[in-house]
Amino acid sequence: MPHQQVKFYQTGTLTVGNRLLDKAQRTVQATMDRSNSLDSGHRACQGCGEALGARYAIDAAMRATDNQLIAANATGCLEVFTTPYPESAWRIPWMHSLFGNAPSVATGIAAALRVKGRQDVRVIAQGGDGGTTDIGFGALSGMFERNDDVLYICYDNQAYMNTGVQRSSATPGSARTATTMPLGAEPGADFDKGKNVPLIAMAHGIPYVATASVDRLHDLEAKVEKAMSIRGARYIQVFVPCPLGWGSKPADTVKVARLAVESGLYPLFEAEYGELTSATKIRRKVDVADYLKLQRRFAHTLKSETQLARLQAVADNNIRRFGLIDEQGE
Amino acid sequence: MNKPFAITLDVGSSLLNKTGSWRTERPVYLDRLPPCNNACPAGENIQAWLYHAEEGRYEQAWREIMKNNPFPAVMGRVCYHPCEKACNRVHLDDAVGINSVERFLGDQALREGWQVSPGEDSGKRVMVVGAGPAGLACAYHLRSLGHQVTVYEASAQAGGMVRYGIPKYRMPREKLKAEIRRIEEMGVEIVLNTRIDDIQSFQQANGFDAVFLAIGAQQPKRIEIPSDGSVQQLDAVGLLRTIEEEEHVSLRGRVVIYGGGNTAIDVARSAIRMGATQVTLLVYEAREKMPAHEMEIAEALEEGVEILPLRAIREIRDGRLKLEQMVDGEGQWPQASGQFESFPADLVIQALGQQVETDLLQGLVGARVEDDALQVDVEMKSGCEGIFAGGDMVPSARTVTTAIGHGKHAARSIDAWLRGEQYHKPVKHELVDIEKMNTWYYTDAPRTVRPMLDIVRRQSGFAEVVGDLDEINAAYEARRCMSCGNCFECDNCYGVCPDNAITKLGPGNRFEFKYDYCKGCGMCATECPCGAIKMESENI
Numbered sequence: 001m002p003h004q005q006v007k008f009y010q011t012g013t014l015t016v017g018n019r020l021l022d023k024a025q026r027t028v029q030a031t032m033d034r035s036n037s038l039d040s041g042h043r044a045c046q047g048c049g050e051a052l053g054a055r056y057a058i059d060a061a062m063r064a065t066d067n068q069l070i071a072a073n074a075t076g077c078l079e080v081f082t083t084p085y086p087e088s089a090w091r092i093p094w095m096h097s098l099f100g101n102a103p104s105v106a107t108g109i110a111a112a113l114r115v116k117g118r119q120d121v122r123v124i125a126q127g128g129d130g131g132t133t134d135i136g137f138g139a140l141s142g143m144f145e146r147n148d149d150v151l152y153i154c155y156d157n158q159a160y161m162n163t164g165v166q167r168s169s170a171t172p173g174s175a176r177t178a179t180t181m182p183l184g185a186e187p188g189a190d191f192d193k194g195k196n197v198p199l200i201a202m203a204h205g206i207p208y209v210a211t212a213s214v215d216r217l218h219d220l221e222a223k224v225e226k227a228m229s230i231r232g233a234r235y236i237q238v239f240v241p242c243p244l245g246w247g248s249k250p251a252d253t254v255k256v257a258r259l260a261v262e263s264g265l266y267p268l269f270e271a272e273y274g275e276l277t278s279a280t281k282i283r284r285k286v287d288v289a290d291y292l293k294l295q296r297r298f299a300h301t302l303k304s305e306t307q308l309a310r311l312q313a314v315a316d317n318n319i320r321r322f323g324l325i326d327e328q329g330e
Numbered sequence: 331m332n333k334p335f336a337i338t339l340d341v342g343s344s345l346l347n348k349t350g351s352w353r354t355e356r357p358v359y360l361d362r363l364p365p366c367n368n369a370c371p372a373g374e375n376i377q378a379w380l381y382h383a384e385e386g387r388y389e390q391a392w393r394e395i396m397k398n399n400p401f402p403a404v405m406g407r408v409c410y411h412p413c414e415k416a417c418n419r420v421h422l423d424d425a426v427g428i429n430s431v432e433r434f435l436g437d438q439a440l441r442e443g444w445q446v447s448p449g450e451d452s453g454k455r456v457m458v459v460g461a462g463p464a465g466l467a468c469a470y471h472l473r474s475l476g477h478q479v480t481v482y483e484a485s486a487q488a489g490g491m492v493r494y495g496i497p498k499y500r501m502p503r504e505k506l507k508a509e510i511r512r513i514e515e516m517g518v519e520i521v522l523n524t525r526i527d528d529i530q531s532f533q534q535a536n537g538f539d540a541v542f543l544a545i546g547a548q549q550p551k552r553i554e555i556p557s558d559g560s561v562q563q564l565d566a567v568g569l570l571r572t573i574e575e576e577e578h579v580s581l582r583g584r585v586v587i588y589g590g591g592n593t594a595i596d597v598a599r600s601a602i603r604m605g606a607t608q609v610t611l612l613v614y615e616a617r618e619k620m621p622a623h624e625m626e627i628a629e630a631l632e633e634g635v636e637i638l639p640l641r642a643i644r645e646i647r648d649g650r651l652k653l654e655q656m657v658d659g660e661g662q663w664p665q666a667s668g669q670f671e672s673f674p675a676d677l678v679i680q681a682l683g684q685q686v687e688t689d690l691l692q693g694l695v696g697a698r699v700e701d702d703a704l705q706v707d708v709e710m711k712s713g714c715e716g717i718f719a720g721g722d723m724v725p726s727a728r729t730v731t732t733a734i735g736h737g738k739h740a741a742r743s744i745d746a747w748l749r750g751e752q753y754h755k756p757v758k759h760e761l762v763d764i765e766k767m768n769t770w771y772y773t774d775a776p777r778t779v780r781p782m783l784d785i786v787r788r789q790s791g792f793a794e795v796v797g798d799l800d801e802i803n804a805a806y807e808a809r810r811c812m813s814c815g816n817c818f819e820c821d822n823c824y825g826v827c828p829d830n831a832i833t834k835l836g837p838g839n840r841f842e843f844k845y846d847y848c849k850g851c852g853m854c855a856t857e858c859p860c861g862a863i864k865m866e867s868e869n870i
Contacts, residue, residue: 010384010809010818011859012773017821019837020384020809029825032834040830040847041344046352047851052828082344089344217825243851251852251865254826258770284770 013218027217028063029055035062035091042089044081047250049240049257050155053214054078054126057153057238058092060221064228065122070109071095074102074127074136077162078155100135102127103143106150114149122228126153129170130160132237133197140197144204144233151227151234154197157242165245169194172265173314174307175297177245182300191310198271201235205274208232213239213268215258219280223270239266247296259291264315267322279322288312349829353850355865357823357843362762362815362861366413366428371732372399372467373739376413376428377816383431383808386801389444391808392435396446399734400470400513401463403440403505406433407796408496409731410623418814421764422772427799427807434804440508448516449476454748457482457538459529461520462490463730464544464721466510467737468744469518472542475745479518480538484525486575490546491722492730494571495593497600499795528693529717540744543704543712544721544737547684547728555678557646566597566681573600584608584674586651588643589681590620595627597679598635610673612651613639616658629795640664643678650674686723701725709753710740718744762815766861771820772812817841817862823854 009020017030028034037058044051062069070093073079079096082089097105106125113121125143132140132154143150159177160166167177173191176182180189201209207230212220220238227234241248241256248256260266261280265288268280288311292298301307319325366376374395382391395402406429417425454477458465461483469479487493488510492501514520526532533541550565557563566589573579585606587598590613601609611630613620617639620627631637638653642664645652651673656664685702696713698705703725710718720736722728739755746753799807817840824832824841831848832841855863 009773010811010813011771011820014771014773015820015822015859016825017819019819027821027825030821032836036830038830039344040844041347041349042829043344043347043349044828046849047853048828052826055828055830086339087342087344087346249852251856253828253851253853254857 016217027221028060029217029221034059035067037062037090037092038082039089039091041087042082043084044077045242045244045250047243047253048077048081049214049242049253050078050128050157051081052253053155053220053238053240054153056214056217056220057126057212057224057236058124060224061122061124061151061228062092064225066120068121069093070113070121070123072097072102072105072109072123072125074125074131075099075162076128076131076160077157078126078128080162099131101139102131102136103139103148103150103152106152107143107146107148110149123150124153125150126155128161129154129156129158130166130168132156133169133195137197140235141200141204144201144206144235147206147232149231149233151224151236153224154235154237155240156237157240157245159242159245161242161245170197173310174301174304176300177297186307187300187304188297188307198235198237198269202271202274202276204233206233206235207273208234209271210236211239211266211268212236213257213261213266214241215254215261216268216280219268226270245297247299248294252294256291256294259286259294262286263288263291264319264324265291265311267318267324269322276322279324281326282319282324285319285325288315348846349849350831350844350846353845353848354868354870355850355852356845356868357848357850357852357854357863358866359817359840359843359862360864361759361817362766363759364762364814364816365416365418366426366814368758368761369412369416370735371412371727371729372405372735374398374413377811377813379435380426380428380431380808380811381813381816381818383435383805384811386805388435388438389442392439392444393446395432395435398738400446400467401436401509401734402432403436403509404463404492404501405731405734406430406436407505407794408492408501410625410729412731418762418764418767419810419812422769422812423774426810426812430799431804431808434799434801436509437505437798440505445512446474446516448473451478452476452748454478454539455480455537456540456542456744456748457533457536458542458544459526460490460544460546460721461485461488461510461522462544462546462721462733463492464546464733464737464740465490465542466513466518467734468542468544468720468741469737470513470516471738471741472744473513473516473518475741477745477748481518481520482524482526483520483522484545486523488520488522490544490733491548494548494574495567495596496730497570497573497596497603499599499603499793500596502794527690529690530693530714533716539716539748541717542737542740542744543717543719543723544733545687545690545723547686547702547722549685549687550680551683551685552680553682555643555646558648560649561646561651561675561678563646563678563680566593566679567684569597569679570600573604580604581606581677583676584610585677585679586643586673586675587611587679587681589613589683590615590622590637590639591681591683592622592626593683594681595622595630595635597681599630599633601679602633602635606677609635610675611635611637612641612643612653612673613637614642614656614664616640616664619658642666644670646675646678649676651678684722708755709743709747710736711743711747716747718747759815762861767812767814768857768859768861769812771822771859813860815861818860820859822857822859823863826853826857828853 038055174188210223379394411429414425458481640656721733743753
């Protein structure tokens with residue numbers, strides 16, 4: 001009798017684990033011996049996307065480097081909630097100095113390791129979008145142009161959350177923050193401002209740039225693993241919803257991230273030496289409104305047709321520019 | 331103090347900080363009742379056996395079925411699978427082909443010769459009357475519980491209506507025989523050609539501790555049609571029995587079947603196979619109100635059966651039927667229209683339902699027969715002490731699956747009664763509907779189409795119509811199960827917890843919350859694909 005030879009795994013690679021997948025195809029997070037680099041007891045808010053993203057990324061980097069990892073951390077939520085001295089939730093060698101100099105500190109660590117001949121120990125620098133795209137931007141650009149052997153991970157929650165939700169250069173147009181209140185004719189943050197650091201990183205021609213999201217674990221881990229297989233300056237920006245700053249339910253953090261990706265507002269892609277090499281396809285496209293309505297920071301946007309249209313245009317432009325939907329569609 | 335330069339405090343771990351105290355709601359793992367299990371009249375744990383089948387552990391899957399149903403190869407063919415109608419997967423694409431996987435597992439067991447052992451001897455003896463699905467299921471479960479069982483059957487073969495009412499093209503006899511033989515090999519004795527007229531005296535004379543009655547409903551209901559005798563009339567049950575007992579039965583000419591139920595369809599499809607030139611179903615109800623199952627109707631139409639709905643036969647004269655057209659009354663019985671037509675026929679087969687042979691029950695003190703059925707309580711007890719009953723003879727949907735469920739339920743009640751106890755059905759878990767699930771995670775997968783035998787082959791003989799799934803298809807189909815309400819260890823909760831507050835206990839052992847650290851964000855519950863986590867308020 002004829003039959004179709006199909007590989008079908010019930011939830012494919014969409015869930016964290018899947019007992020029907022080969023062991024090699026399962027995520028680091030699905031393993032019982034994952035390093036839990038960021039351990040319990042940290043003081044992040046309920047449903048913190050950054051805490052989740054940081055454990056995802058650092059655990060993956062730990063496995064990729066056989067646990068030979070040092071991290072430099074910028075000031076920000078990630079530093080404050082993990083390490084109220086002398087207590088720390090980090091289970092890796094970890095160093096905090098200032099808000100703006102994490103890339104330089106990491107450069108120094110990498111230089112010291114090179115001098116000591118420790119090629120096996122790898123260096124990561126990490127911070128939030130404020131420390132990365134604004135305050136630490138000069139140091140970051142320097143690290144890129146020198147092609148220092150550091151992976152910089154930016155956890156992007158689109159504002160300064162630690163200090164009380166002020167706008168950063170990663171805050172999207174129309175979003176409410178403490179400094180971009182929903183007042184006047186164009187409420188919330190301005191459109192046409194801010195910067196796209198992944199594209200700026202690409203412009204430096206560094207070996208590897210990627211964007212990732214906490215809703216797509218397989219994709220995120222693959223990007224970290226790939227980054228750790230490369231020497232030189234690398235940059236990964238991870239989308240991490242912030243329930244407190246965005247006014248979303250703590251239980252919806254992964255869902256909010258998923259809708260950002262599925263709407264096209266947060267394109268996931270990879271680039272090598274300045275060239276785009278891959279884009280993560282949208283699985284089930286949604287309108288931007290589906291994403292916005294879960295967050296109070298966009299409540300006024302849903303009432304403004306012009307703002308809604310501008311955000312939809314941003315999403316549509318991303319879909320076109322990065323090829324987020326296959327020609328034939330899914 | 332021996333600390334490095336500028337260091338004044340020992341390094342501490344965040345584990346000292348018990349963030350669980352922040353919580354206002356706590357996540358709790360639970361098993362919810364999948365809709366398939368809820369719909370199964372035999373009470374199968376479908377989700378559980380599909381779970382084993384997904385990984386190719388077919389024997390374990392089969393043993394899970396056998397806990398509730400000793401006839402997977404039979405039910406994988408003749409069950410009308412209410413489970414599939416209830417399946418939550420319809421909200422994504424199409425229901426899981428549960429029935430075809432059950433059939434594959436049933437056949438696999440027969441190929442491999444898997445067997446079930448009887449229970450430890452209880453010293454009790456139970457007599458079962460009727461070797462149909464209810465009686466045999468009851469015997470099987472009683473034997474599993476350690477009782478000695480003898481089944482008495484009036485016919486020459488065991489199987490009841492599965493053998494004498496369901497044609498071979500739906501139920502190949504060797505599969506039925508093999509599954510019955512497996513029950514006999516457990517030590518159940520089946521005595522054929524033995525009709526028992528006085529149940530209680532027979533029980534006493536032979537020293538049985540309890541009795542299970544399952545004689546079915548085998549008497550055809552007939553209506554008198556004024557006739558000059560020019561057209562032969564038969565009844566459906568009798569004809570199906572004749573087909574079963576005699577090798578070659580042939581029909582000629584124009585055959586009319588009067589009735590719109592599953593038996594009518596079985597007879598119509600059999601008539602096609604026996605050489606009738608034209609087979610017409612005259613149905614009293616409107617086409618969409620026919621009681622037969624849609625799938626059966628569709629297959630009958632494919633094979634060339636013609637259906638004339640809203641017709642009543644008023645008279646038979648000169649080789650023709652006088653039909654009155656009926657008008658569909660909204661929600662009521664069809665109404666006579668006063669419009670008549672003439673229809674030529676060589677044979678009329680009445681298929682208007684069956685009734686219970688109640689004569690047998692006359693002598694039972696306390697037994698109550700109402701609405702053509704023996705009344706039983708929730709424990710399947712008749713009013714007569716020590717006599718239990720089930721299957722088509724008690725009020726029920728009169729399907730094979732219901733009968734098998736009755737047999738199981740009665741066996742458990744009898745077992746409790748023999749020990750001087752009462753049987754209580756386990757409390758059902760809360761039902762899981764699609765809103766409690768996160769279907770994003772299930773990958774798209776079209777339903778495997780069961781290979782169908784060539785239409786021509788179907789029409790020319792009694793070969794089985796619906797084909798098998800092979801092993802790859804069966805595993806594929808099983809994997810379409812969404813495991814509604816029951817953890818399938820996808821690791822999502824373990825992964826998405828921002829507080830690392832879940833312990834993975836290893837394959838098969840699921841997970842545990844670390845309530846010392848869980849902040850109660852609820853992400854695990856939102857991202858659980860199958861709805862196996864619930865948030866409960868903390869008492870603060």
